[in-house]
Amino acid sequence: MTTPHTQARPVSVASPAPRQGPRPWRPGRRQPVQGVRRRPSAGQVMVFLGLLVLAFCWVYPFIWLLSASLKSTSEIFGSGLSLLPESPLWENYARAWTEVGFATYFMNTVLITAGTVLLIVIRSSLAGYVLGRYSFAGKKLLIGIFLVTFFLPEGYTIIPVTQLTDQLGLLNTHLGVILGLGAGGQIASTLLYAGYFRGLPKELEECARLDGAGPIRTFGQVMFPLAWPITATVVILTFLFAWNAFLLPLVFTLSEPSLRTLAVGMTVFVGEYGTDWAGMTAAAVISLVPVIAVFVVLQRKFVDSIAGAVKQ
Amino acid sequence: MTTTDELRTAAAQDSRVRPQGLRHRIRKDWWIYLFLLPTLLGYGAYTVYPLLASWWFALLDWPGFAAQGTFIGIGNFERLMTDDLFWNAFKNSLVFLVVSVPLRVGLALLLALVLNRKKTPFKGFFRTLFFLPVVTTGAIVGVVFTLLLDASGPVSLALVKAGLLETPANFLADADTSLFAGIAVWVWKWLGITMIYWLAALQTIPQDVHEAAMLDGASGWREFRHITLPLLVPFLVIITLIDTVAALNVFDLMQTMTAGGPSFSSEVIEIFIFRTAFEATVPDLGYASAAAVLFGLLTVVLAVVQALGVRWARREMRTS
Numbered sequence: 320m321t322t323p324h325t326q327a328r329p330v331s332v333a334s335p336a337p338r339q340g341p342r343p344w345r346p347g348r349r350q351p352v353q354g355v356r357r358r359p360s361a362g363q364v365m366v367f368l369g370l371l372v373l374a375f376c377w378v379y380p381f382i383w384l385l386s387a388s389l390k391s392t393s394e395i396f397g398s399g400l401s402l403l404p405e406s407p408l409w410e411n412y413a414r415a416w417t418e419v420g421f422a423t424y425f426m427n428t429v430l431i432t433a434g435t436v437l438l439i440v441i442r443s444s445l446a447g448y449v450l451g452r453y454s455f456a457g458k459k460l461l462i463g464i465f466l467v468t469f470f471l472p473e474g475y476t477i478i479p480v481t482q483l484t485d486q487l488g489l490l491n492t493h494l495g496v497i498l499g500l501g502a503g504g505q506i507a508s509t510l511l512y513a514g515y516f517r518g519l520p521k522e523l524e525e526c527a528r529l530d531g532a533g534p535i536r537t538f539g540q541v542m543f544p545l546a547w548p549i550t551a552t553v554v555i556l557t558f559l560f561a562w563n564a565f566l567l568p569l570v571f572t573l574s575e576p577s578l579r580t581l582a583v584g585m586t587v588f589v590g591e592y593g594t595d596w597a598g599m600t601a602a603a604v605i606s607l608v609p610v611i612a613v614f615v616v617l618q619r620k621f622v623d624s625i626a627g628a629v630k631q
Numbered sequence: 632m633t634t635t636d637e638l639r640t641a642a643a644q645d646s647r648v649r650p651q652g653l654r655h656r657i658r659k660d661w662w663i664y665l666f667l668l669p670t671l672l673g674y675g676a677y678t679v680y681p682l683l684a685s686w687w688f689a690l691l692d693w694p695g696f697a698a699q700g701t702f703i704g705i706g707n708f709e710r711l712m713t714d715d716l717f718w719n720a721f722k723n724s725l726v727f728l729v730v731s732v733p734l735r736v737g738l739a740l741l742l743a744l745v746l747n748r749k750k751t752p753f754k755g756f757f758r759t760l761f762f763l764p765v766v767t768t769g770a771i772v773g774v775v776f777t778l779l780l781d782a783s784g785p786v787s788l789a790l791v792k793a794g795l796l797e798t799p800a801n802f803l804a805d806a807d808t809s810l811f812a813g814i815a816v817w818v819w820k821w822l823g824i825t826m827i828y829w830l831a832a833l834q835t836i837p838q839d840v841h842e843a844a845m846l847d848g849a850s851g852w853r854e855f856r857h858i859t860l861p862l863l864v865p866f867l868v869i870i871t872l873i874d875t876v877a878a879l880n881v882f883d884l885m886q887t888m889t890a891g892g893p894s895f896s897s898e899v900i901e902i903f904i905f906r907t908a909f910e911a912t913v914p915d916l917g918y919a920s921a922a923a924v925l926f927g928l929l930t931v932v933l934a935v936v937q938a939l940g941v942r943w944a945r946r947e948m949r950t951s
Contacts, residue, residue: 366745367752373742374760377819381763383785384775396783400792438673446670449663456656461667468678470876470934474901475927478688478908478920479681503677509670534662563768565883566901570909582770586887589774596778603771614766618759621766625824626831 384607388412388600395596411601421602423577424584427493428562428606431580434497435561436554439505443553444543447512465506473566476503481570491575499567500560508553515549516542552624555617562610581606685927688920700917707921717922719895720903723810724929727881727899731814732874736867739822743829744855758830762823769820773887776816777803806896809889813897817884825874832866864944872937879930900926 382402387395389407398405415421450458480499481490489495523545527537543550565582572578579587585606588599614621657664664671689707693700711717742761746754764772780786782801790796802812836859882901885891891898891906898906900922908919 363750370745370751370757374757377760377763379785380772380775380779383779387778395778396781400785400788442669442673445666449666453660453663455660455663456653464674464679468682470872470930471678471682472876472879472901472926472930474880474882474904475685475923475930476678476681477904478916478923479684480677481909482684482688482916483676483680498673499677502673503681504674534666538666559766563766563770563883565768565770565886566905570905573909582768582883585768585771585774589777589887599774600778603775606771607767610766610768611763614763615759618762622758622762622827625827626834 384600384603388597388604390597390600392595392597395600408597411597412605414595415598415602415605419584419588419598419602420577420579421581421584421605424579424581425605427578428580428582430493431496431500431564431568432558432561434493435501436557438497438501439508439557440550440553442501443505443508444512444546444550445538447509447514448516448538448542450509451513451516465509468504469506471504477566477570480567484571490571491578493578496568496571496578496580499571500564501557505557508557511549511553512546515546519545551620555613555621555624558613559610682927685920685923688917689924691917691920693915693917693920695914695916703917707918708925710918711921711925716895716898717903720891720898720900720922721925721929723897724879724899724926726810727814727817728875728878728933730811731817731878732871734814735818735822735825735874735878736871738818739825740829740863742822742826743833746826747830747833758823758826761826764820765823767820769883770887772816772820773884777888780812780816803889803897804893806893809893809897813881813885813888816888817878817881820884821874821877825870828870828873829866832863832870836862865941868937868941868944871940872934875933875937876930879926900929 386402386404388411389404389409390398391408394405449455450461480503484490484495484499487495489498519542523541524537527541532540563582564580568580569583569586572580572583576587581602585599585602588595588602688700690702690704691700692703692706745751746757751757778784780802782799782804787796787799787801791799800808802808880901881899882905885897885899886902886905889897891902904919904923904926907915907922
C-alpha cells in the first residue's frame with residue numbers, strides 16, 4: 320500500500336514534527352498494538368548497537384581533541400585513555416593565539432575565505448544566469464569545456480597555476496590565493512545557478528525590460544535577489560571549500576609565513592614547534608570552532624545543499 | 632515539384648538567416664558575453680591554461696624557479712618510466728583507490744539504509760554526527776590523527792587493553808600499516824558526505840519499496856537484493872566516480888599525517904608531485920609536470936571506465 324505522505328519527501332535531517340507521547344491515531348494507519356510494537360526484534364537491537372559503536376568512533380576524536388587542548392604535552396602522551404585533564408590549562412589557547420601567530424592565520428583565513436566566496440558568487444551567478452536562460456554562440460563549447468574539466472584533480476594544475484600567479488606578481492599575496500581558489504573550477508556552483516534560473520518564469524524579466532531596465536539592472540535588481548536560496552547554497556559550499564583549502568595556500572605561501580592560513584599554520588606548527596603538542600591541539604580547536612559552529616547552526620541547509628547538488 | 636519548391640523556400644529562408652550569422656549574433660548578445668567575462672577570464676587562466684600548459688611544461692627541463700625551462704622533448708617521461716619512486720607513488724595511489732573507495736561507498740550505503748528507515752531512532756542526531764568530520768579541515772584532521780594513532784595514543788592503548796595488540800604500535804610510522812591507516816582516516820573523514828549522497832538516492836525510491844529491506848530476515852535481504860539494489864545501480868556508478876576523484880585528492884590528509892613516509896610507503900601521486908615541484912632542494916618543475924600529466928591521464932581513464940559503467944548499468948536496467 321502506498322501512503323502518499325511517504326513519497327518524494329525531501330531529504331531532511333529531523334523528522335517533520337516533534338512527536339511527544341503516544342502518536343494520535345489517524346485513519347489509514349493501523350493502530351499500534353500495545354506491547355507487540357514496542358518490543359524491537361533482536362536484529363533491530365543489533366543494528367542500533369552497531370550504530371552506537373560507530374557513532375562513538377566518529378565523535379571520539381573531537382572529544383579527545385578538546386580534552387588534549389587543556390592538557391600539558393606530557394599529560395597528552397602520559398595520561399592513557401583518561402579524557403579529563405588534571406587541571407585545565409587554558410594558557411594553551413593563549414599561547415597558540417598570540418605567540419605562534421594563530422591570530423594572524425585566523426585573519427588570513429577569514430579574508431581569503433570571504434574573498435573566494437564573493438568571487439565565486441559573482442562569477443557563477445552571472446555565468447549561470449546567461450547559461451540557464453539564453454542561447455548564444457559558443458554556449459555548447461563552454462559547456463563542453465566545463466564537462467571535460469569537471470573532475471580535474473588539484474594536483475594536476477598546481478604547477479601552472481603557481482607559475483601564472485608568480486608571473487602576475489601575486490605570489491605571496493592574499494589576492495593571489497583568492498584568485499587561485501576562486502577563479503577557475505567551481506563548475507558545480509555555476510550549474511546550480513543555471514538550473515535555478517532556468518526554472519524561473521520568463522515574465523519576471525520581461526516586466527523589468529518593459530520598465531526600461533537593461534540586462535545588468537534586470538539581473539542585479541530582479542533576478543539575482545530571486546536566486547537567494549541558491550546563493551545561500553553556494554556560499555555554504557564555497558565557505559567550506561575555501562576555509563579548508565590546503566594545497567594551494569600551502570604552495571602560495573611557502574616563502575611568506577605571515578600569509579599562512581589556519582590549515583597551513585597547523586602543519587608548520589608541528590614542524591617548527593614539534594614539542595608543543597598542547598599548543599597545537601588548542602590551535603586545532605581554534606581553527607575548527609568557526610566551521611563547526613557554522614555547520615551546527617546551518618546543518619539542515621548544509622545537508623540539503625549537498626543532497627540537492629547530487630540530485631542535479 | 633513540391634519538394635524542389637520546398638527546398639527553394641527553405642534555401643531562401645536559410646539565406647535570409649545566414650547574413651545575420653555569427654558576427655551579428657555576437658554583436659546583438661554583447662551583454663551575454665559581458666556576463667560571461669569573469670568566468671571566461673578566470674576559467675581560461677586558472678583551468679584551461681594549466682590543463683594545456685602542463686603538457687608543455689612536461690617537455691621542459693626546468694629546475695627550481697628559473698624563469699624558463701629548456702625543451703628536452705620526452706626526456707622527463709623516459710625518466711619517469713624508470714623511476715621506482717614514481718611507480719611506487721602510482722601503485723600507492725591505486726591501492727588507495729581500490730581499498731578506500733569500495734569501503735567508503737559500501738559503508739556509507741549501509742549507514743544510509745539504516746538511517747533511512749523510519750524505525751531507526753535519533754536519525755537526525757546520527758546523520759549530524761557522521762557528517763561532522765566532513766566540514767572539518769583535512770589538514771587539521773591529519774595532524775590530530777597523528778596523535779590519536781601514536782604508540783601512546785588512545786587507539787593503540789585501547790587495542791592493547793582489548794587484547795588485540797600485544798605491544799603499542801604507531802600505525803602511521805610503520806611502513807606496513809601507514810597507507811592503510813591513511814585510508815582508514817580518509818574513510819572516517821568523508822563517509823558522512825557519501826552517506827548524504829546515498830540518502831538523496833534512496834529518496835528517489837518510493838519509501839515502501841525498501842521499507843523492510845535491511846536485516847529483516849531473508850525476505851528483507853531478498854527484497855533489497857532484487858528491488859532496491861537494481862534501482863540504486865546508476866547512483867552507485869555516479870557516487871563511485873565522485874569518490875574516486877575525491878580519493879585522488881588526498882593530499883591534505885596524507886601530507887599532514889605521514890608526508891608520504893615512512894620511506895615512501897604512503898607516498899601517493901599528489902605528494903610525489905608536491906615534493907618534486909616545491910619541496911625538493913632543487914625543485915624540478917618539468918619532471919613534476921610530467922608526473923602530473925600521467926596522473927591526469929589516470930583520471931581520464933578512470934572517468935571513461937566509469938562512463939562506460941553508467942551506460943552498461945542503464946542497458947542492464949532496461950533489459951531486466
